[in-house]
Amino acid sequence: MEPPLKPNESDCCNSGCNPCILDVYEDQLKKYLNQEPNRSHATNCISETAYTTFRLVGIEAHAQNTFIYTFEHINASNNLHLFYKPGQHFLIKAPRNGTYFTRAYTPIPTEKINHLTFTILIKLYKDGAMSNFFRKLKANDDTLWRGPYGDYNINYNLGHMLLIAQGTGIAPLYAIIHKIIQNENCETFLHLFLCCKKEDDIPLRNELYRLSSYWNFSYEIFLSQATDVKCKYNETVHIFRLSSNNIKSYFNNISVDNNQILICGSEMFNKDISQAVLDCNVDSTKIVPF
Numbered sequence: 001m002e003p004p005l006k007p008n009e010s011d012c013c014n015s016g017c018n019p020c021i022l023d024v025y026e027d028q029l030k031k032y033l034n035q036e037p038n039r040s041h042a043t044n045c046i047s048e049t050a051y052t053t054f055r056l057v058g059i060e061a062h063a064q065n066t067f068i069y070t071f072e073h074i075n076a077s078n079n080l081h082l083f084y085k086p087g088q089h090f091l092i093k094a095p096r097n098g099t100y101f102t103r104a105y106t107p108i109p110t111e112k113i114n115h116l117t118f119t120i121l122i123k124l125y126k127d128g129a130m131s132n133f134f135r136k137l138k139a140n141d142d143t144l145w146r147g148p149y150g151d152y153n154i155n156y157n158l159g160h161m162l163l164i165a166q167g168t169g170i171a172p173l174y175a176i177i178h179k180i181i182q183n184e185n186c187e188t189f190l191h192l193f194l195c196c197k198k199e200d201d202i203p204l205r206n207e208l209y210r211l212s213s214y215w216n217f218s219y220e221i222f223l224s225q226a227t228d229v230k231c232k233y234n235e236t237v238h239i240f241r242l243s244s245n246n247i248k249s250y251f252n253n254i255s256v257d258n259n260q261i262l263i264c265g266s267e268m269f270n271k272d273i274s275q276a277v278l279d280c281n282v283d284s285t286k287i288v289p290f
């Protein structure tokens with residue numbers, strides 16, 4: 001697909017044409033930027049077996065101690081493209097005491113700057129080794145990444161999908177939700193349970209709110225340490241911890257056939273939530289922990 005020709009502002013006659021020439025251009029530009037390039041004509045600019053330099057091009061404060069970092073491959077070339085599947089992660093390597101260490105981070109969908117950038121949502125922990133490395137990074141600093149890793153493939157033929165995330169565990173699940181709802185032929189109903197401590201900790205809240213305007217996506221947020229919360233219009237935020245009863249209620253209302261349950265949080269969270277799902281007579285093959 002070729003990039004669309006940009007109309008002049010004066011090409012719009014402001015009389016409410018349907019479709020408006022400017023809307024058509026915006027729509028085509030979005031399709032052009034989001035198209036999957038032909039892998040036979042482009043090389044992946046990130047590798048699973050060697051580190052590649054990506055430059056930090058943006059840092060944005062997001063939620064409590066949580067930031068959005070954007071990185072860009074340093075060699076602009078038409079033959080290169082950043083390929084990865086929704087839910088996959090990359091590894092970053094950083095120096096420590098004369099050697100190196102790595103941590104995993106999951107790219108999330110955003111408005112693309114170009115085909116060689118990726119964006120991650122990072123919670124910085126006090127005394128965290130990679131957190132300290134990220135705290136010191138400045139715009140235009142170079143960083144080393146490899147990937148993508150993770151072998152989850154989206155099944156677009158499911159009836160229902162329940163996604164359960166803890167904090168920044170939302171990253172892979174958000175990427176998957178985003179991909180599914182962009183597919184106009186997919187009729188899967190998606191429901192997300194997002195577990196956080198307090199209102200300030202909620203990651204991707206505005207992004208999830210926007211996605212909830214799609215007919216097949218809904219979400220509930222559970223705050224385990226809040227006493228009060230300001231909800232947006234039609235937003236469901238509970239000021240209690242997600243319990244096995246909430247999971248039971250979900251399965252009371254839908255069939256346990258033809259569905260899948262994705263879970264992403266700490267090891268303990270994944271174990272407890274998987275057990276709560278199994279207690280609802282869901283087959284273990286339908287549970288996918290990240």
Ligand SMILES: Cc1cc2nc3c(=O)[nH]c(=O)nc-3n(C[C@H](O)[C@H](O)[C@H](O)COP(=O)(O)OP(=O)(O)OC[C@H]3O[C@@H](n4cnc5c(N)ncnc54)[C@H](O)[C@@H]3O)c2cc1C
Nearest residue numbers: 089103104105106121122123125127128129130131168171
């Ligand atoms: C596949 C995968 C994908 C991931 N994707 C993301 C992502 O997209 N965004 C993201 O922010 N993180 C992600 N993580 C977690 C990330 O890899 C690091 O573990 C995290 O950033 C902490 O690293 P650190 O070196 O700063 O802390 P470490 O040096 O490993 O830990 C030091 C201290 O930090 C605190 N700490 C570290 N992790 C946690 C935690 N989860 N909860 C509470 N306290 C903690 C503890 O006090 C801990 O003792 C992912 C992990 C995996 C395995």
